[in-house]
Amino acid sequence: MRNTAKFLLKLVFLLTLALPWLNHHLHKANASSNDTDRIALLKFREAMAMDPYGVFESWNRSIHVCNWLGVTCSRRHQRVTSLFLTGRKLVGHLSPYIGNLSFLVSINLENNSLSGEIPATIGNLFRLQELNFANNTITGGIPRSLTNCTQLRALNLSTNNIAGKIPVDIDSLMQLEVFRINSNNITGEIPASMGNLSFLNYFAARFNNLEGNIPCELGRSNRLSIVGLTYNLLSGILPPSFLNLSAITIMTISYNRLYGSLPGSFGSTLPNLQVFANSGNNFSGPIPSSLSNASQLYAVSFSYNNFVGSVPNLARSQALWALDVQGNNLGNNSANDLEFLTPLANCSNLVKLYVQKNNFGGSFPESAANLSAKLNQFYAGDNHITGLIPQGLENLVSLSALDLSNNLFTGEIPSNLGMFPNLQILYLGRNELSGTIPSSIGNLTQLFELNISYNNLTGTIPSSITSITRLNSFDASQNRLSGNIAPEILRMSSLSKILDLSGNLLSGPLHSDVGQLRGLGTIRISDNNLTGEIPRAIGDCRSLEFLYLQGNSFQGNIPPTLASLKGLQRLDLSRNNLTGGIPPSLQAIPFLQYFNISFNPLEGEVPTQGVFANASAVSFSASNKLCGGIPEFHLPNCSKAKTNKGKISYKLKLTVIIVCVLAVLLSASGILILYMMRRSKSKNKPTTVSDTLKHLLKVSYQDLYKATEGFSSENLVGSGSFGFVYKGILDELGRKIAVKVLNLQQKGVSKSLLAECNVLRNVQHRNLVSVLTYCSSLDYKGHEFKALVFEFMPNGSLERWLHKNVDNNSGSHQYHVATSLSLSQRLNIAIDVAQLYIISMI
Known part of the structure; x- marks a missing residue:
């Protein structure tokens, strides 16, 4: 014991000496x-x-x-x-x-x-x-060397430009819990070795280029809770082992190439599922009804797949925040398709509901009014929903977006739609709604976009709409709205996307206040009854990219101020009564890609630069007095047209003299016959157009619309002072026809029709085209419509044979006119004309 104590004392002494x-x-x-x-x-x-x-x-x-x-x-x-x-x-x-x-x-x-x-x-x-x-x-x-860091628990390389593959020996990181490589350029397959990471809890590889199948070995990672594989190139089916990971709370696999169907036990094997995003794949079959067992669901998306059947009852998912099933084949266009909305009333936190682009039919259940008061976005467009727009929707006071477009809703727009204080988007277009636009719509002061197009709405546009001071898009096209376009609407400076009032019955002039729409990108007021001149102030709409004014009755000159629209891409002024020439300044619009001025009595020289340098980008149909331009337009030369004006060649003078002499002689020799025959027929001669046409087969507007492919410009073959002529094929007659559509607004057109009908009925001549049938009806807009149907002459009109310098540029159909006619041929034509004149007087 003493020796031990001595040893310890010596050791302490030595340590004391060594410590410094x-x-x-x-x-x-x-x-x-x-x-x-x-x-x-x-x-x-x-x-x-x-x-x-x-x-x-x-x-x-x-x-x-x-x-x-x-x-x-x-x-x-x-x-x-x-x-x-x-x-x-x-x-x-x-x-x-x-x-x-x-x-x-x-x-x-x-x-x-x-x-x-x-x-x-x-x-x-x-x-x-x-x-x-x-x-x-x-x-x-x-770097593969990273796998040497065997104590690594969290690796986050997201949002870089890292390329290459996930290392195959990633399982060397046995302690790894979090692996995040989102938003890179990672390629290759997900290594099967990742299934060996028994502590892995968070695996996120969104926005990469991963391909191949999701390895079934990943199902061994029984602690895996969050999986994010959205936006890759993964294919194949979801492995059953992967769908048995009961710890999964978030699974996002959207926008890959995955396919197959979800197992019926889907909602039972994933009891902790909170978020499931499966958009943009190729899954088919039904959405498993067992999804109702996933009581912790917060957000679920099955959009843009091929799912069929019904939407499961999600009443137990009281925490549900978003449900997205848009873009599938759900529903059977039957009365009970929307029953799944009723149990959603239990989901008091529901904010987003997307059911558009399916086959849902039937009407909205009354219980739709009991949906969450927090519901912010409700999209149900592009289905087959019928009936009235539910009155109870006014309870959804938090709505900022409501889409009921492209369905079969009938009745009027409910006035209580004006009770949504936060509504920013309202889509009601492409339904069968009728009645007037309720003035209460002006209460939607937060509205950004309003679309009520393609319905049967009547009346005027309510002035209250000007109270919507944030409105940047207003589409009321293809209805039956009437009245003037109020200047107050044209002073809505908030309009920045589109103002579309086309295809209505609007009348009156376009007010100069249109120039106050300085931030607007598109104006479409085509196919109405607007009159007056195009206001010069429209040149103040400096943000315009698309301007459509066709199909009205605008007159006067094309305002040169249009050249101020430097961002303009498409300009359509066709089917009006514009006169004068084309302003040369229009060729300076830098981005103009399309210009249509067809069916206007314009004259003068066509510019050659800008959009006018591209023949396929410009249309001059039925504008026969234009000249010049690039050769591809085939318009007469302006200088020759001016030089030759008033000059007649010697042969033409001779032809005119001969025709006149023959006409006088033949008229004198037949005057007696004329007198006698007219007296004998005066009692029976028809005095009205309807009497004259009684003996002809009558066809409908629909028949002619179909025969001429909707009176398309491609089928236009000519025009005159009283209307336009289209070619087509009439099923009733089984032959090619020419349809002369009369401009009933032109003074004297009824008398012209009567005279033409009498001649064509009573005169038989080898050189006179015969009338086959006629149409007297209403067009699709309710306007009076009259037309004569002739046999189609493929070689064109007499005028184009007599005048070799006249080119036909009135449509896609062009005639091949002979270079010239001999004097004898012209003399024969003159004699035939004189004969027709005499016969027509009988």
């Missing part, structure tokens, strides 16, 4: 280790090109390395264990010296502008547990 020496050398060793970390960090700083926040001002010799900004050291060894420099806007690259920080446990350089590759020396950090380089511009691949 040990302290000196330990301090020297620590100082050497600190120097290694300090040098590594200084090299890291040298690799930075920009430090806008002055992070590195504290990184100097006067301050201990453990007190540098963003640096944390261990207490015992005073070694750097953490480097935390997030959101400092650092610009530079990662120095390979970072691998010398051998005690480093955590690196977080998120939200900077670091570039270059991840250095391979990162694999030297065997103590590393967290690595976060997210939101930089790092390139290269995931």
